[in-house]
Amino acid sequence: MEPQTALIVTLAALAIGVFFAFIRATLGPTAFDRVLAVNTIGTIAVLVISVHGFWAGRPEFLDIALLYALINFIGTIAVLKFFRFGTLGDHPPRHKEDA
Amino acid sequence: MSELFDFLVTAIAIISLCLGSLGVVLGALGLIRLGDVYQRMHGAGIVDTGGAGLILFGLLLLSPDWTVAVRVALIGMLIVFTSPTATHAIARAATLAGIEPILARRSRKKPQKDDA
Numbered sequence: 763m764e765p766q767t768a769l770i771v772t773l774a775a776l777a778i779g780v781f782f783a784f785i786r787a788t789l790g791p792t793a794f795d796r797v798l799a800v801n802t803i804g805t806i807a808v809l810v811i812s813v814h815g816f817w818a819g820r821p822e823f824l825d826i827a828l829l830y831a832l833i834n835f836i837g838t839i840a841v842l843k844f845f846r847f848g849t850l851g852d853h854p855p856r857h858k859e860d861a
Numbered sequence: 862m863s864e865l866f867d868f869l870v871t872a873i874a875i876i877s878l879c880l881g882s883l884g885v886v887l888g889a890l891g892l893i894r895l896g897d898v899y900q901r902m903h904g905a906g907i908v909d910t911g912g913a914g915l916i917l918f919g920l921l922l923l924s925p926d927w928t929v930a931v932r933v934a935l936i937g938m939l940i941v942f943t944s945p946t947a948t949h950a951i952a953r954a955a956t957l958a959g960i961e962p963i964l965a966r967r968s969r970k971k972p973q974k975d976d977a
Contacts, residue, residue, distance in 0.1 A: 765874065768874075769878065771882060775885050776882070779912070783889050783892055792955070794954060794955040801905065802909075805944065812933065813916065821924065821929040824932040824936065834943075839947065
């Protein structure tokens with residue numbers, strides 16, 4: 763088996779993974795299910811960018827994947843903070859008693 | 862000798878990529894099939910460790926240059942450090958929002974069933 767074939771198979775599996783995670787993000791009963799699914803989609807997006815860069819013979823895409831990994835983490839934390847406090851820090855938090 | 866070494870490295874990379882694909886698909890399936898948020902975190906954890914780790918290891922073996930290898934290793938380190946942190950933050954937020962694990966609910970119902 764050529765490495766190119768393995769990379770194509772990996773891309774197909776990643777697409778299936780994104781599809782499943784998207785179903786959970788759509789159905790998710792609570793907001794935390796959706797955040798978890800979107801976080802997983804972000805991780806798979808990083809992998810897709812890396813694998814596609816190798817498949818196309820242009821590993822420069824790895825820089826973009828690195829940036830996606832950073833922004834994915836920051837975005838998850840920001841969304842959770844917004845759910846918790848109803849603000850991102852420009853106003854005092856709504857629930858001061860359980861902060 | 863060098864040809865054999867190249868063949869072995871490529872074979873290990875291909876096997877690692879295929880196993881990583883399996884991990885991603887199974888983890889995403891767990892994200893659909895499992896019962897509540899805390900159980901679904903297990904599926905997300907499989908995607909983040911087994912899937913991403915094996916796929917990035919395969920890419921590391923396939924990398925043509927050492928600068929590319931350093932970038933792949935950097936992405937792997939970043940995922941290793943940030944993924945448990947994000948999962949922990951989600952679990953803490955869910956706990957503070959009052960969501961109970963379904964296993965805790967089940968074990969609390971059990972004594973009532975014994976009484977009746």
